[in-house]
Amino acid sequence: MSGATQTTEQGATLSFDNVSVRYAGLTRRALDHVSVVAEPGKMTAVVGPNGSGKSTLVRTLLRRVPLESGRVTVGGKDVAALDARDLARRIAIVPQREEPVLPLRVEEFVALGRHARRSAFGGMSADDRAAVASAVDRAGIAEAIGRRTDTLSGGEWQRVRIARALAQAAPVLVLDEPTTFLDIAHEMAVFELLDELASQGQTVVLVSHQLNLVARFASHIVLLHRGTVAAAGDATTVMRGEILERVYEWPLVVTRDPAVGAPALLPLRGSGRHRERPSS
Amino acid sequence: MNEATRDRTDHAAHSPWIAWGVGALLLLVVVILGLSIGAVPISTRDVINALRGIGDPSTIAIVRDLRAPRVLLAALVGAGLASSGGALQGTLRNPLAEPYLLGVSGGAAVGAVTALAFGVAQPALITLCAFVGAAIATVVVTAIARVVGGSADTKLLLMAGVVVGAFANAAILVALADAPPERLRGALFWMMGSAADATWPAVARCAGALLLLGGILVWRARDLDVLSLGDEPAAALGVDVDRVSRQLFLVASWLAAATVAAAGLIGFVGLVVPNIARALGARQHRPMLLMSALYGAVLLVAADLLARTLRAPADLPLGAVTALVGVPFFLLRLRRLAA
Amino acid sequence: MYPHPRLIRRALTVLLPFIGAVACARADTATADTATADTRDAIATAGTVTASIAADTDDFGAPLPTDARFAARVVSLNPAATEAIFTIGADSLLVGRSRWDEYPKDVERIASLGDGIRPNIEAVLAARPTLVVLYATAENRAAADALARAGVRTIALRVDRIAQFYRMLTVLGRAMGADARAKIVTDSVHATLDRVKALTASRPRRRVVWPAWESPLLVIGGGSYIDELLSIAGADNVFHDMSAPSPPVSIEEIAKRDPDVVIAGVTRAATLTASPSWQAVRAVRERRFIVQDPAVTGRPSVVLGMAAVQLARALHPELRDSLP
Numbered sequence: 001m002s003g004a005t006q007t008t009e010q011g012a013t014l015s016f017d018n019v020s021v022r023y024a025g026l027t028r029r030a031l032d033h034v035s036v037v038a039e040p041g042k043m044t045a046v047v048g049p050n051g052s053g054k055s056t057l058v059r060t061l062l063r064r065v066p067l068e069s070g071r072v073t074v075g076g077k078d079v080a081a082l083d084a085r086d087l088a089r090r091i092a093i094v095p096q097r098e099e100p101v102l103p104l105r106v107e108e109f110v111a112l113g114r115h116a117r118r119s120a121f122g123g124m125s126a127d128d129r130a131a132v133a134s135a136v137d138r139a140g141i142a143e144a145i146g147r148r149t150d151t152l153s154g155g156e157w158q159r160v161r162i163a164r165a166l167a168q169a170a171p172v173l174v175l176d177e178p179t180t181f182l183d184i185a186h187e188m189a190v191f192e193l194l195d196e197l198a199s200q201g202q203t204v205v206l207v208s209h210q211l212n213l214v215a216r217f218a219s220h221i222v223l224l225h226r227g228t229v230a231a232a233g234d235a236t237t238v239m240r241g242e243i244l245e246r247v248y249e250w251p252l253v254v255t256r257d258p259a260v261g262a263p264a265l266l267p268l269r270g271s272g273r274h275r276e277r278p279s280s
Numbered sequence: 281m282n283e284a285t286r287d288r289t290d291h292a293a294h295s296p297w298i299a300w301g302v303g304a305l306l307l308l309v310v311v312i313l314g315l316s317i318g319a320v321p322i323s324t325r326d327v328i329n330a331l332r333g334i335g336d337p338s339t340i341a342i343v344r345d346l347r348a349p350r351v352l353l354a355a356l357v358g359a360g361l362a363s364s365g366g367a368l369q370g371t372l373r374n375p376l377a378e379p380y381l382l383g384v385s386g387g388a389a390v391g392a393v394t395a396l397a398f399g400v401a402q403p404a405l406i407t408l409c410a411f412v413g414a415a416i417a418t419v420v421v422t423a424i425a426r427v428v429g430g431s432a433d434t435k436l437l438l439m440a441g442v443v444v445g446a447f448a449n450a451a452i453l454v455a456l457a458d459a460p461p462e463r464l465r466g467a468l469f470w471m472m473g474s475a476a477d478a479t480w481p482a483v484a485r486c487a488g489a490l491l492l493l494g495g496i497l498v499w500r501a502r503d504l505d506v507l508s509l510g511d512e513p514a515a516a517l518g519v520d521v522d523r524v525s526r527q528l529f530l531v532a533s534w535l536a537a538a539t540v541a542a543a544g545l546i547g548f549v550g551l552v553v554p555n556i557a558r559a560l561g562a563r564q565h566r567p568m569l570l571m572s573a574l575y576g577a578v579l580l581v582a583a584d585l586l587a588r589t590l591r592a593p594a595d596l597p598l599g600a601v602t603a604l605v606g607v608p609f610f611l612l613r614l615r616r617l618a619a
Numbered sequence: 620m621y622p623h624p625r626l627i628r629r630a631l632t633v634l635l636p637f638i639g640a641v642a643c644a645r646a647d648t649a650t651a652d653t654a655t656a657d658t659r660d661a662i663a664t665a666g667t668v669t670a671s672i673a674a675d676t677d678d679f680g681a682p683l684p685t686d687a688r689f690a691a692r693v694v695s696l697n698p699a700a701t702e703a704i705f706t707i708g709a710d711s712l713l714v715g716r717s718r719w720d721e722y723p724k725d726v727e728r729i730a731s732l733g734d735g736i737r738p739n740i741e742a743v744l745a746a747r748p749t750l751v752v753l754y755a756t757a758e759n760r761a762a763a764d765a766l767a768r769a770g771v772r773t774i775a776l777r778v779d780r781i782a783q784f785y786r787m788l789t790v791l792g793r794a795m796g797a798d799a800r801a802k803i804v805t806d807s808v809h810a811t812l813d814r815v816k817a818l819t820a821s822r823p824r825r826r827v828v829w830p831a832w833e834s835p836l837l838v839i840g841g842g843s844y845i846d847e848l849l850s851i852a853g854a855d856n857v858f859h860d861m862s863a864p865s866p867p868v869s870i871e872e873i874a875k876r877d878p879d880v881v882i883a884g885v886t887r888a889a890t891l892t893a894s895p896s897w898q899a900v901r902a903v904r905e906r907r908f909i910v911q912d913p914a915v916t917g918r919p920s921v922v923l924g925m926a927a928v929q930l931a932r933a934l935h936p937e938l939r940d941s942l943p
Contacts (some may be wrong), residue, residue: 002418062515088518097514101373102508104563115506120499161513168517319871338874341899346870349896403834408718458734460719469835476869477834479896594867595835 011040011203012090012171013076019070021056030056032227033070038205038220040171043198045206045214048224049248054207057224058176061093068177074172088116092168094161096176103150106160110135113167134168138193141260155186162190172203179210191217215239223247239263296567299560303574307355310581314351315343316614317585319592345480353478353542354598355577356486358549360494360539362576363569365550367497367532367556370504370565371525372434375558378551382529383443385547386448387417388540393452393467397459403477406470407485407541414537417444421533422526434511437529467494472597473544475584482542489538494573496531501566504528508565546599548606549576579605599602660797677774677790678755679763687796689772694748696735699778699919701726701752703787706921709795711743715746722920740765750794752776778919781847785809804921811924812851814943815931819853822935827854827909828878828902832889837865838873844919852930854880875898879936882909909933 015038021031031053038044046054059065060072061079072079074090082090092113104112109219114128124132136142139159144152152160158178165173175194179187187210195217198204208214214221215235223231223238225247231238241254248266257264315327322330322340328341329335369377378520379385395406418615421444425436452471456464497504503524506514514521536550557571578596583605586597621830677683684690694715695701701720704710710725717735720726732746733739735754740762743751751766753759755775763773774794778784785805792801814850827849829839839845839856843864847855857876881902883891888908891897898904916926928942 010590059512062512064515084515084520085518088516093512093516095510095516098510098513100509102370102375102558102563104505108564112506112509112517115502118502120502165516318868320875336878337904338899338901341895341904342871342874345895346899461736465832466834473837476836479894588869592872595869 010171010201013073014038014091014172014174014205015042015073015204016057016060016182017071017073018061019057019072021060021065021066022068023054023065029068029227030065031060032225034224035070035144036222036229036232038172040203041198041201042219043194043204043206043217044220044222045208045218046222046224047208047211047214048230051226052224052230052247053227054224055096055176056227058095058174058207059138060089061091061174062095063087085116088114088168088170090170091172092165092170092172094165094175094178096180098161100149100157103148105145106141106147106149106152107132107136107145109149109160110163110167114251116168129166131169131192135163138166138197140189140193154181155183158182158186158190166197172205173197174205174207176207177209178206179208179213186214211239211244211265212257212262215264216257216260233265239265291423294559294612297573299557299562299571300574303571303578306578307574307581310578310585311351314354314581314585317589318342318347318448324580349478349483350475350479350584351581352483353486354475354580356474356483356490357539357546358553358576358580358583359573360366360486360490360535360576361546361549361580362553362557362572363494363497364532364536364539366565366569366572367504367528367535368550369554370508371532371567372438373508373510374434374438375452375555375560376551377438378485378547378590380547380550381445382533383417383421383444383448384414384533384536385450385540385545387420388414388537389452389471389545390448390455390543391418392470393455396463396467396470397455403479404481404485404550407482410541411534414540416536417448418530418533418537418610420444422529434525437525471545473546473599474587474595474597475543475580476588476595478543485541486538489535490573493531493535493538494569497528497535498566498569500524501569504513504565543598546580546602548602548610549579552606552610553579565579661789671811677773677775678776678777679753679760679773681763681767681773681775682711683774683790684750684772684794687794689750690795691700691749692730692747693750693752693795694746695720695752696732696738696743697752697754697776698722698735699784700754700787700791701729702918703791704752704795707788707792707795707797707800709791709800711799712795714748715743721819722918738762740769744769744771750774752791770895773783779842779844781812781844781919781923784844784923792829808921808924811943812927813873815927816851818938818941819931819935822853822938824855825880825934826857826876826878827880827882827934828857828876828884828900830873830891831865833887833890835867836870837867840864840866844918848916848927848930851927852934854930854934870896870899874901878902880907880909882911882930884913885910 015033016036018033018035019031020029020033022029034053034057036046036057046057048054060067079087092253109122111132114124114131118128136145139162141156141159141163144156144160148159158181162178163173179190182190191213194204194206206214207217219234221233221235221238222229223243230247231243239254241252244254244265245252252268253266255264255266256262312324316322316324322339322343326335326339327343330340331348333340360406364379365377368379368382369375388410392406394413395409400406400409421440424440429436446516456467459467503519506517506519507521507525510526512523554568554572556575557568560571562568562571580601583598583601587598587601590596639888659799675683690712692714693712695704695713696717697716699718699722704713704724705725711840715732716726716729717738718731718733719735730746732742736756736758743766748771751771751773753763753775755772759775766773776787776790777908778787788801788805790796824832829845831837831839834932838858840861841856841859841861842862846859849856855914857878881900881904888910890908891903911930915922915929931942932939
């Protein structure tokens with residue numbers, strides 16, 4: 001990483017080795033000997049039903065939950081050995097939810113992404129400013145720059161948060177459900193952005209409910225079920241009816257989507273009362 | 281979170297330089313008024329002469345040893361309370377947080393009342409006991425939050441603070457329930473808040489606390505910016521959330537404790553002024569803390585002026601004056617929020 | 620995010636009048652009463668009690684006993700009254716007192732029944748009194764009512780002025796069958812005060828200030844018997860115009876009124892001399908203090924005469940030989 005105009009980061013491998021997490025007071029582990037490897041240049045997606053441990057995986061990176069066993073490494077370095085600032089320089093995380101309590105201007109908000117690289121009193125260096133500009137540009141929020149964070153729409157807010165993570169200029173980018181509350185157009189924009197970042201060499205890890213979009217964009221998918229890995233691999237390997245039905249406990253059918261031919265999931269049942277049934 | 285894009289008049293767009301300039305000007309004005317107004321009419325020229333040691337000895341003593349320390353103490357206390365409030369609002373992620381929610385006032389009052397109950401008469405000693413009481417209370421609050429929740433969770437801090445505060449109030453009432461009338465009066469007078477007994481040593485102590493503790497807050501202001509985003513985002517951006525929140529909480533509380541020790545219980549300043557500073561465009565914590573200190577000083581010097589002129593020669597308690605001024609202001613601000 | 624605005628508005632509509640009421644109540648401390656009992660008055664939101672000099676009702680408006688029929692067992696929860704009872708020799712009828720009663724020394728042998736303000740009614744009734752003397756303050760109204768309901772006669776008195784002191788002696792003398800002795804004491808004090816007044820009448824008045832308390836700063840005002848003593852002793856209290864017995868003032872106000880002399884005890888005189896802010900007062904700067912003995916001047920009692928004499932001696936040393 002060098003140069004004032006660096007806009008892409010070379011990724012580093014993020015690896016969860018046999019990670020187990022148990023929340024206090026619960027008998028079942030939230031994560032039970034889970035191993036996930038996310039490589040640079042790829043979009044790795046972690047999917048699974050509610051309660052399967054997806055968000056817990058992200059929380060272990062935030063170090064908000066202790067590991068019962070196993071370890072997490074980034075670029076070969078054990079995460080536990082890094083202090084908060086070092087970690088933030090290597091992994092940029094966009095948490096699931098965030099409410100703006102004390103409003104800032106979007107520009108200031110995105111600039112907070114540089115916190116781990118700035119000293120207590122120093123101003124914004126040329127590198128800092130370039131990183132922020134590049135992040136704003138890639139996240140597509142340039143017109144919102146002067147606005148206050150509490151005046152943004154849902155979609156803009158999500159993209160501003162992604163911009164902040166991009167400003168961190170870390171080799172690994174982890175996003176926890178980044179497309180909740182987004183409409184189709186914004187959702188696609190986010191996925192295309194992540195796809196582009198991955199293709200430029202960054203390590204992108206995505207936790208998502210959107211199985212179909214994940215199937216379309218992600219090159220490596222990890223399916224979690226009750227804290228363990230039920231399946232891992234590319235879309236064709238993981239997106240199979242028998243695996244998904246078992247995990248999601250709902251009847252479904254897997255077809256191919258007409259746009260790019262990726263596996264697509266169709267949940268069955270649903271009454272269809274308000275629609276004309278095709279004659280059987 | 282708003283779904284529709286609001287096209288609100290964005291005060292954030294106004295230049296903060298105006299706010300700084302106006303604040304400095306206001307401070308100058310209220311300080312001059314504070315030095316010039318009092319029971320004895322003294323012209324501004326005589327005030328300036330007296331400050332330099334020229335003139336009638338009574339006038340010099342009045343200006344230098346009565347009005348000047350009082351005005352300065354009010355300014356320092358106002359600055360301290362406002363910046364403490366601002367830091368706590370950031371740490372606790374709540375624009376309605378106030379130093380007194382968190383056990384500071386209760387602890388300080390217990391300290392002072394205990395000293396008074398033991399017949400301590402020296403103001404310096406009472407101040408010290410008040411500060412120690414408040415410091416202990418805040419440590420107890422963080423300890424409770426840690427033991428109960430395993431971390432300095434902000435919701436736990438708030439609840440622990442309220443509980444400790446309630447306990448302290450009960451302790452004070454019990455201690456005062458069978459106190460002789462003079463002790464009772466002295467304790468109440470102390471608690472009501474006043475800059476009337478300001479002396480230069482008290483001013484020096486308060487200035488020291490403000491520089492040291494306020495200085496730490498200004499130094500760590502960037503961490504506050506990040507902390508105020510939330511536990512998870514802050515952790516994601518490289519802040520050791522538990523350790524830093526606890527440290528900032530304690531420093532901000534001790535700063536408030538120093539002001540309570542110096543001038544009794546004065547509410548609203550810590551709550552209202554940081555919101556004013558943010559509304560004037562100081563959004564990030566470093567400028568916000570400094571602007572809060574400036575406007576806090578202005579507010580309290582003005583309040584002190586009102587306290588001694590509204591019903592002269594009686595000295596109204598500072599805490600009551602700030603509440604009377606603060607509440608209407610706060611209602612106006614609420615209307616804007618609710619709009 | 621932000622707490623719900625309607626909730627805040629509701630909370631504030633409740634809080635605002637309360638805060639306003641507290642502020643006004645606080646401001647009313649300017650008109651609060653004497654040092655010994657008044658902090659509690661200041662907290663109470665009820666109004667002050669006007670002490671009436673009417674001969675047939677006490678300060679709460681209750682009818683006074685016209686003879687000693689209720690005097691079998693008397694409880695006095697009023698320090699001035701307790702001392703007065705001893706002075707008129709009726710102390711054998713006392714079965715209880717308040718814990719704050721200090722004079723005379725013999726008072727210790729009378730059982731203490733607790734506070735004189737908001738007394739513990741049960742403790743008082745346990746002494747099976749037939750008459751209870753209360754300190755007339757708004758906070759004791761409830762106690763007076765409770766005792767009346769229990770069938771116990773009460774007399775509520777307070778002494779802020781010398782006239783009220785004479786009245787207290789008369790009332791207690793009548794109620795406890797010591798009329799003659801009460802009259803002797805009254806006349807004696809009266810005579811001494813008249814003599815001092817006559818002697819000082821021709822002397823130049825000295826302007827004085829009498830700080831009664833430091834935190835908050837209270838001075839003796841026009842509503843106190845001490846102000847009357849000062850006047851009798853040939854001094855003008857610079858705060859005579861303030862109607863409260865011990866109003867709060869600022870050092871600056873004292874400096875403005877520029878008294879010639881500050882009347883204070885030895886410790887207080889030293890404290891004031893050492894304080895930089897008090898140097899604003901010329902009398903402090905010039906070390907013009909008159910020391911007074913709080914044992915004599917601190918309360919309205921039979922020693923009022925002696926108090927006036929002592930003050931007159933200090934204020935007008937040239938009269939030393941002619942004073943009693």
